[in-house]
Amino acid sequence: MRSKKEQRMQETGYHPPQFPLSKGEIKGRYFSSHVLLLVFSLFIIHYSLFTSVVSADDLKLQDLIDEALKNNHEIIMSGAKTAGAGFRVPQAGSLPDPMLMIGYQNDGTKDLYTFGQDMAIDSMWMFSASQMFPFPGKRALKSDMARKDAESLHASNESLRLNTIARVKELYYSLFLVYKDIDLIKEKELLFLRIEDAAMARYSSGMGMQQEVLMAQAEKYMLLEKQEMLKQKTEAFESMLNLTLGRDVNSPLGRPVASLRTDYPYSLGDLVTAANERSPVIKAKNKMAESARFKVAMAEKEYYPDFTLNATYYLKARQFPDMWSFTSTINIPLYFMTKQRPAVQEAEELLSEAEHDIEAVQLMLASSLRDNYSMVKTAEKLMDLYKNGLIPKIYQDFDSALSGYSSGKTEAITVVSRLKALLDYELSYWTQFVEREKAIARIEALTGGEINSKSGE
Numbered sequence: 001m002r003s004k005k006e007q008r009m010q011e012t013g014y015h016p017p018q019f020p021l022s023k024g025e026i027k028g029r030y031f032s033s034h035v036l037l038l039v040f041s042l043f044i045i046h047y048s049l050f051t052s053v054v055s056a057d058d059l060k061l062q063d064l065i066d067e068a069l070k071n072n073h074e075i076i077m078s079g080a081k082t083a084g085a086g087f088r089v090p091q092a093g094s095l096p097d098p099m100l101m102i103g104y105q106n107d108g109t110k111d112l113y114t115f116g117q118d119m120a121i122d123s124m125w126m127f128s129a130s131q132m133f134p135f136p137g138k139r140a141l142k143s144d145m146a147r148k149d150a151e152s153l154h155a156s157n158e159s160l161r162l163n164t165i166a167r168v169k170e171l172y173y174s175l176f177l178v179y180k181d182i183d184l185i186k187e188k189e190l191l192f193l194r195i196e197d198a199a200m201a202r203y204s205s206g207m208g209m210q211q212e213v214l215m216a217q218a219e220k221y222m223l224l225e226k227q228e229m230l231k232q233k234t235e236a237f238e239s240m241l242n243l244t245l246g247r248d249v250n251s252p253l254g255r256p257v258a259s260l261r262t263d264y265p266y267s268l269g270d271l272v273t274a275a276n277e278r279s280p281v282i283k284a285k286n287k288m289a290e291s292a293r294f295k296v297a298m299a300e301k302e303y304y305p306d307f308t309l310n311a312t313y314y315l316k317a318r319q320f321p322d323m324w325s326f327t328s329t330i331n332i333p334l335y336f337m338t339k340q341r342p343a344v345q346e347a348e349e350l351l352s353e354a355e356h357d358i359e360a361v362q363l364m365l366a367s368s369l370r371d372n373y374s375m376v377k378t379a380e381k382l383m384d385l386y387k388n389g390l391i392p393k394i395y396q397d398f399d400s401a402l403s404g405y406s407s408g409k410t411e412a413i414t415v416v417s418r419l420k421a422l423l424d425y426e427l428s429y430w431t432q433f434v435e436r437e438k439a440i441a442r443i444e445a446l447t448g449g450e451i452n453s454k455s456g457e
Contacts, residue, residue, distance in 0.1 A: 065169075094139075144294045175256050
């Protein structure tokens with residue numbers, strides 16, 4: 001009969017060395033494990049260098065922004081729409097097309113064509129031209145309305161450009177975080193290899209259990225699993241970034257370049273003031289309100305009639321003298337109670353809507369600025385906490401736990417938990433770094449452009 005220990009060894013396929021071991025054997029095993037660790041480290045370094053060589057050029061944020069502003073299809077469409085609106089201004093202020101009339105008047109019905117007959121005094125050819133003139137001031141108001149609409153579209157196009165810049169920055173830093181997470185995993189693989197090496201040494205010396213070795217290996221494989229999942233996220237962010245840049249979604253992208261943390265000395269009040277003065281969203285709403293005011297004035301002008309001038313020349317036969325006539329026609333706003341007055345009331349309500357829309361946008365911007373400003377300041381505090389407190393402390397705890405585990409004073413689960421905590425805190429630091437940069441990008445979009453800041457640590 002086999003013992004339970006032999007059955008367990010057969011099931012796992014692991015056979016521990018026979019004991020007792022000589023000092024030379026133990027030294028050899030430690031030497032072999034350290035050689036493996038060195039080889040693995042060199043492989044990781046070689047892999048990192050190799051991937052950096054064969055990948056595309058490093059991504060520079062400003063280059064991506066310039067490309068997006070040039071090739072983003074939404075910006076191109078918005079620019080075309082804005083340019084088209086500018087061509088409506090001269091159209092709105094132009095006079096209606098003149099009317100030309102050519103006619104013939106026959107004398108009697110007996111003959112089909114009596115022009116030139118001696119007795120056909122009423123037979124003549126008629127040539128007429130007419131032009132309608134709006135009441136003075138209407139054309140200028142129509143031009144002003146079209147101009148303000150075009151200016152509103154121009155401000156909306158500027159807002160779209162700023163939002164596109166913010167979108168590029170957010171995707172850029174999201175991609176940066178994924179690459180940083182992959183780097184952290186590769187670094188922690190070496191530390192997990194140290195844990196596995198210590199577990200193997202303890203198991204070989206009879207101080208530990210095989211379960212500790214398997215646990216260390218399982219944690220290492222879980223990191224490999226997470227690394228593959230992060231590669232999928234990389235492809236997703238690259239696809240979205242390519243779409244924003246106006247590229248094919250499968251176009252290759254390099255690795256985002258790490259940037260320094262920048263100081264952000266502005267207060268929330270400064271940001272709100274800048275947004276109210278510079279935000280293209282507010283500018284667009286103000287232009288729409290101005291257009292609404294012109295529409296009210298235009299509706300009031302409709303109480304006044306337009307007039308049409310008409311000149312006609314009557315060509316007769318030689319024996320009869322030619323004639324001409326000049327007439328003026330006006331339209332009478334007779335039904336102003338059901339037409340002009342309701343039109344004025346409608347325009348006034350639309351003006352009220354536009355004015356309240358400005359106030360609503362200002363409040364919305366202030367709320368968004370407060371939210372993002374809070375994210376910036378919270379991220380700064382957490383980054384300082386991680387960098388100067390938690391990460392150094394947990395790194396010391398990990399080294400202490402690993403030393404204690406090697407000497408048999410600490411359990412393997414303690415070492416693994418310390419290492420996982422170290423990985424989590426380092427990732428949390430870079431997550432807060434990225435969230436801070438994203439929040440600053442959104443603030444810049446809300447305030448109408450980039451805000452200069454000083455470089456920091």
